[in-house]
Structures are given as structure tokens and as C-alpha cells.
Amino acid sequence: MIHCIKLFTIAICICCLCINKFSLTKKNKKIIKGRMKLLVIFSILQISNILLEATDINKNIIDIFSSMVMCFIIIYYFNKQQILKKFLLCCYLFFTIIDLTLNINKVYFYINNILNLIILALIFRKIINLYSINIYSKYKNTKARLHRLNINSKIYNAKLDALRQENIKKETILKKNTDTFNKALLRSNTEIYFIDQTLTYVYEYIFEINDLYKVYSFRELFNKQDPNDLIILENFYNILYNCEDLEFELEREKDQYYKYNLCPNILLQGTLGVLLIKSDINYQNNIEKQYSKNYSRFKNIVENIPYGVILEKDNKIIYQNKESVYSENMKNIILDDNIKGNIEYFIDDGHNEKLYIDRIKIEDNTLIILKNITHQQSLVDKMNLTKQKYELFVDIISEAVFMLDHDTNKIKYTNKSFDKILQKNKLSIGNMYDLIKDSNLIYCDMSFNMKFEDKKIKNSLNEDVYLQFANMVLNINHKNVTICVFRDVTEKVKNEIAKKKMEEETYSNRLKNEFLINLSHELKTPVNLIYLKNQLTRSICEKNNIVDIKQVNLLNKELKNIKILMNLIDNLISLEKLNLEFYEDNRNYYNIVEILEDIVIKLNTYEDVDIVFDTNEEEIFTLIDPHNISKVITRLLSIVYKCSEKLESLNFDINKNKENINIHIYHNKDSIKNIDSQENEVIDTSILLCKLILNLYNGDLKIKNKFNDIEVELQCINNKEYNYDKQNKLIEDNFIDEEFKRIYNL
Numbered sequence: 001m002i003h004c005i006k007l008f009t010i011a012i013c014i015c016c017l018c019i020n021k022f023s024l025t026k027k028n029k030k031i032i033k034g035r036m037k038l039l040v041i042f043s044i045l046q047i048s049n050i051l052l053e054a055t056d057i058n059k060n061i062i063d064i065f066s067s068m069v070m071c072f073i074i075i076y077y078f079n080k081q082q083i084l085k086k087f088l089l090c091c092y093l094f095f096t097i098i099d100l101t102l103n104i105n106k107v108y109f110y111i112n113n114i115l116n117l118i119i120l121a122l123i124f125r126k127i128i129n130l131y132s133i134n135i136y137s138k139y140k141n142t143k144a145r146l147h148r149l150n151i152n153s154k155i156y157n158a159k160l161d162a163l164r165q166e167n168i169k170k171e172t173i174l175k176k177n178t179d180t181f182n183k184a185l186l187r188s189n190t191e192i193y194f195i196d197q198t199l200t201y202v203y204e205y206i207f208e209i210n211d212l213y214k215v216y217s218f219r220e221l222f223n224k225q226d227p228n229d230l231i232i233l234e235n236f237y238n239i240l241y242n243c244e245d246l247e248f249e250l251e252r253e254k255d256q257y258y259k260y261n262l263c264p265n266i267l268l269q270g271t272l273g274v275l276l277i278k279s280d281i282n283y284q285n286n287i288e289k290q291y292s293k294n295y296s297r298f299k300n301i302v303e304n305i306p307y308g309v310i311l312e313k314d315n316k317i318i319y320q321n322k323e324s325v326y327s328e329n330m331k332n333i334i335l336d337d338n339i340k341g342n343i344e345y346f347i348d349d350g351h352n353e354k355l356y357i358d359r360i361k362i363e364d365n366t367l368i369i370l371k372n373i374t375h376q377q378s379l380v381d382k383m384n385l386t387k388q389k390y391e392l393f394v395d396i397i398s399e400a401v402f403m404l405d406h407d408t409n410k411i412k413y414t415n416k417s418f419d420k421i422l423q424k425n426k427l428s429i430g431n432m433y434d435l436i437k438d439s440n441l442i443y444c445d446m447s448f449n450m451k452f453e454d455k456k457i458k459n460s461l462n463e464d465v466y467l468q469f470a471n472m473v474l475n476i477n478h479k480n481v482t483i484c485v486f487r488d489v490t491e492k493v494k495n496e497i498a499k500k501k502m503e504e505e506t507y508s509n510r511l512k513n514e515f516l517i518n519l520s521h522e523l524k525t526p527v528n529l530i531y532l533k534n535q536l537t538r539s540i541c542e543k544n545n546i547v548d549i550k551q552v553n554l555l556n557k558e559l560k561n562i563k564i565l566m567n568l569i570d571n572l573i574s575l576e577k578l579n580l581e582f583y584e585d586n587r588n589y590y591n592i593v594e595i596l597e598d599i600v601i602k603l604n605t606y607e608d609v610d611i612v613f614d615t616n617e618e619e620i621f622t623l624i625d626p627h628n629i630s631k632v633i634t635r636l637l638s639i640v641y642k643c644s645e646k647l648e649s650l651n652f653d654i655n656k657n658k659e660n661i662n663i664h665i666y667h668n669k670d671s672i673k674n675i676d677s678q679e680n681e682v683i684d685t686s687i688l689l690c691k692l693i694l695n696l697y698n699g700d701l702k703i704k705n706k707f708n709d710i711e712v713e714l715q716c717i718n719n720k721e722y723n724y725d726k727q728n729k730l731i732e733d734n735f736i737d738e739e740f741k742r743i744y745n746l
Helices: 002-022 029-054 060-077 082-104 111-187 227-242 282-303 328-335 374-396 416-424 429-437 490-543 549-579 592-603 626-643 677-695 733-744
Strands: 190-196 201-204 215-217 246-253 256-267 271-280 308-313 316-320 341-346 352-362 365-372 400-405 411-414 453-458 464-476 479-488 588-591 611-615 621-624 650-657 660-666 700-704 709-715
Touching: 002 029, 002 111, 029 060, 060 082, 060 111, 082 111, 227 246, 227 256, 227 271, 308 328, 316 328, 328 341, 352 374, 374 416, 400 416, 416 479, 429 453, 429 464, 429 479, 464 490, 490 549, 549 677, 549 733, 588 592, 592 611, 592 621, 592 626, 592 650, 592 733, 621 626, 621 709, 626 650, 626 660, 626 677, 626 709, 626 733, 677 700, 677 733
Parallel strands: 611 650
Antiparallel strands: 190 201, 190 271, 201 215, 246 256, 256 271, 308 316, 308 365, 341 352, 352 365, 400 411, 400 479, 453 464, 464 479, 588 621, 650 660, 660 709, 700 709
């Protein structure tokens, strides 16, 4: 059994060695070789162990060496797996010591051999994994290289196709250029011949068929009787002798000129001859004649140009027309390339001239244009002065003026009033474009009439702005320009609107006043007559000592009803005045403590009235009409005394709290008198009237506990100087009496 384990161990070692050999690379060569050496040593020790066991020799020393080698194998093969390495080393050393101890005592369990087999099996598994990873990595690298090769091959094929297409294009262009060249030679009436030195054969180049040469007989081409052909033959021999190119012209017929070029050349198998090029130059001669004719015309034109034309080369004047008049001192200025444009030249007599110089480079020459613009400049200065005057006039006028290009619709000019009106009314350029869009364009007539239109637009604050706007289209220098003019009439229109509104309000107030007068007359007059009639009846009865209980009661009842009716009418008229905003209101800054204190002092003179007045400050200022506030407070006090049973005292407190004034009227009794319906109507209308009057001063009225607790709130005004003369009362005593008795005496 133990031999089988050892043989398996040796077999695994051999397998590990084989796989490690296949896993050798440049990167891990040193590490793999070290591991292989350990495996070889371990295998040798195992084989030695088997041999010694067969010969019955003590093998404990070999087992110890094998265990040491196995420890090194564990360290080398598991150096990156620290936890596993420490665990295997500890287990292996522990069981190896136990196994050696048992072997010394001649007890054999072969734990060491089993551990060797297990550890080598783990190493074999790890080597197999590493080998598979290396194989996979090589496979991936090979696949990647193959992919790159495929991509490169596609790129090279694409480049090759591009080069092929480019070559095809070049061949097409070359063929086209060749055809063009042949056609140009045909159009130029050029003939090409090659004559050999024996004067036997003549070769002609045919352009149509692109054939280089065609054989002709020499006699067919030249006639010895013709003087021109003799000149050609003479030059032909000179060319053969001197071997130099020759060019000459001949007139074959009237006004028929030809140019001949003779060049020594070699043709076909080293045959020496002369290349003859015959060109028809009639067209060229005609061009030269036309050129000479045109040159004369052009020269006449240049000579008659109304300003100087100078041609300069190498800092020398080679041509100038007759208008080029200048002094010798100006020559340096004219020839200086750095001087260009408008210049001012001072003459010796104190005068100055204004010149314009322009330069145009023509190959090695310079064309100089010289203009004397003294007169023109004076006209321009006058024109600019006139323009400035007009611009100054346009700037100082109150109307806003702006000009825009009719085609591009862009503003080109604005005067000062334009900016002022826009800033004053918070307008923008967009508002001006809106004005133009909403207006009808008028093309300028001979009288320059502009029709103004009333326009209303909204500014950036959403306010109404009123303008009078006009525009027209002018043609200036063959270009349409739109001129727009507008006036700011906002204040004028607003004043007219305010005036109209004031007139309407005056008319409305007049109608209201008439209505109230009529209302007062129609309602109060009959009631007053009835009241006077009853008063007269009562006085007659008292004068004649007529005592009739029923008659007296009826008379008193009628008088009471008349008082109630008169109160209702007064309240109705006051309410109608408030509704029509026609109620009299003369407000100012007053100390309300003094006003209310005067009311309390006056009412405390009544027999059944006892009011306890108290305030937290002596001066509390507010913006009120003292008569209206006195009317409200007096009526409220009258209502409290009318609705309550006999009172011992009534509390009247004034408190200032931050910006509010609180007027508190109250007493401690809860019971109230029985009030009939007619009296109740008067009280209700009076309460409504008091509330509406307080609303005029942003005040408020609160009634609690059935008229036993009343609160009035008003706004307080701080830091106001107040001058009040107690000798001149704001509220007369009779006014307080009348207002208090209206309800109290019902």
C-alpha cells in the first residue's frame, strides 16, 4: 500500500515537471526553474526511499530530507496564498513530527507519505489552472493579433483601392491632357516633320490618329524653284553642320506668315536628321497689330485722363502723362512708397496743396495715381460744415428723428431728442420697430410732406405713452432710406384726459349736489311742515288750556314719529352722500384726546349723564375731520344712554398702541331698555353711518354685549407738530347737543 502511495507521488511530480516545462516563458523562467529543481530533488528522494526500503536500510534521514524539501515546495508554490501556505506548513510539520516519532517507536502509519500525496495533488491542480490560464491568455493574444491583422489588411486594401482609383483618375487626366494638347496643336495650325540627312524620307506627325510618323517623298514637300523652300534647305544644311537650333519666319503668300523651327534630332535606330516645326503665325501677327493699335488708343486715353498717371521702376519715373504736373521738390514724395492717401503739401509762397496719391504694384513696376484735390477738399469741407449745421439743427429740435436702412431695416442715425424721449418714457428700440410696422410707409413727394399719426404704445413699465409719428422713404445715392419723426405728446394727452375727467367729475358733482338738494327738499320739507303744524296745535292747546289726555298723547306720539322720521331722513341723506363720495371731509392733523375730552365735558353737564374719561397719553395725533369724528362719538354715546337703563357711570378710555388708537366705551350693566322697531331703525341707520364715516379714516367699529361695550379704532400719526388754541373750539356746544339729542331724546 505504501509503495502505491509513493509511486503516485512520484507520478504526480513527473506530471508537474512536464506541465511546468510547457509553462516556461521569459517572465517566469527563473521561478519555474526553481520549482522544477525542488520537484526533481523530491522525486529523487522518494525513489531513493523506495530503493532503500527494498534493501532494508534505515531511511529516516531520507524522510527528513524529503520533508524539508516538501516544506520548500509549499513555500515556493503557495507564496502568494499566505493563509493557505501557513496552514499547510503547520499541518505538515505537525504530522511529520508525529510520523517520525511513531517510526522511531516502530509504529508505522505513513502519515507523511499521505500528506506528500495530498500536497502534490494540490500543487498539480494549481499548475493545471495556471497552465490553462496561460493557454487562454495566449489564445486571447493570438486572437487579438489576428483581429488587428484583419483590420490592418482591410486598411491596406482600402488604401490600395484608393491608390488604384487615384491612378485611374491620373490616367484619365493624362489621356485628357494628351487629347487637349493634340487638339491645341491642331487648332494652332502646327505641322511637324522629320527629315533625314540623306534628304530621301520625310516623316510627318499625324495628330488625329496619334501616329508619330508617316513617310513622304522629299520632292513632294520642297520645291527647289521656290525661293522660300531654298531658304529652308539652306538653313537645313546649316543645322546639319552646326548642330544648333534655328528659328526664322517667312512670308509664303501675301499676308501669310509662317514660323519655322529647325532642331537637330535622332530618329529610329540612330538615324540623324532635322526636326522641322511649321507654325501658322497669321493670328499672332494680327494680335500684334491689334495690340499696337490698342496701345495707341490706350496711350491717348491715359494722356487725356484728368489726373496724373506715373509709371515708376527702380525708383525712376519711366512714364508720365501730360497731366502729371509737379515741382522738383515733390518728386521725392511721389517716389516714396510709404506715402499713400491724402497728403498736404506746403508751397514756398505760403499756400498749401492737398494731394491724393495711390500706388498699384504691377510686377516690378509701380503705377502711381496723382490727384490734386485742393478744390475738391474745399468743397468737401464746405459740405461737412453744412452737414454739421444740419446735424446740429436736427439735434436741437424737440422732435425725435431716426433714420434706418429700408432694405436691412437697421437704424443708422438718431438725434439727441430720440434718446431723451426714449429714456424719459422708458421705451426701447423694439417699440420703434413696432411703430414702423403699424404705420403705412409714404414715399417722398416733391414737397417733403409728412403725415403725423397719433399712436399709443406700452413702455417697459406697462404704462401708456402717446406719440405723434410720421415716416417717409427717401432715395439717397440710389439707396432707399426710411426717415422717421415722432413727438412726445404724453403730457398733453394726459392733461386733456385729466381735464376731461375733471369736467366729467364737476358735472357729476353738480348732478349729485342737485340730487341731494332735491332729495333734502322733497323729504325734509313735508316733514318739517307736519312738525310745525303739530307744534302750532300744541301751543294753541296750551294757550287755551285745552286738556284732553287722548289728544295730548296722540300729539306727543305724532311728534315722536316725526322726530324718528327726520332722523331717518338725515341718516338717509348722509348715507347717500357717502355713497356718492360727496360727503364733506376737511381732514387735518389733530390731537384726538382734546376733541374727545371736550365732548365728554359737554355731555357731563346733562343731569343723567356721568362719563368717566381716561387716557394713557395726553397727546395722540391722527388725520381726521373733527366734526365727523365728533358726530360718530356723540351718536355712539347717545345710543349707549338710549339703550341702557339708568347708569351710575359710563367708562370712556383712550389707549394708544403702536400705530393704532383704541377708544373704548363700556359700562358694567347687562340689561337694556325695550326699544321699539321705529327707534331701532334709527339706531341701525346711525350705526351704519358711523361705520361708513370711520371707513373714511381707515377706522373700525365693534359693538359687543348689546351696546354695552363699544370699541372704535383709528390710525395714529407720530411726530406731527400740533398747534391748537383752546380758546377757539373746534366743535361748538350746540353741534354736540344736536347730535346727542337725536337719539337720546326720541
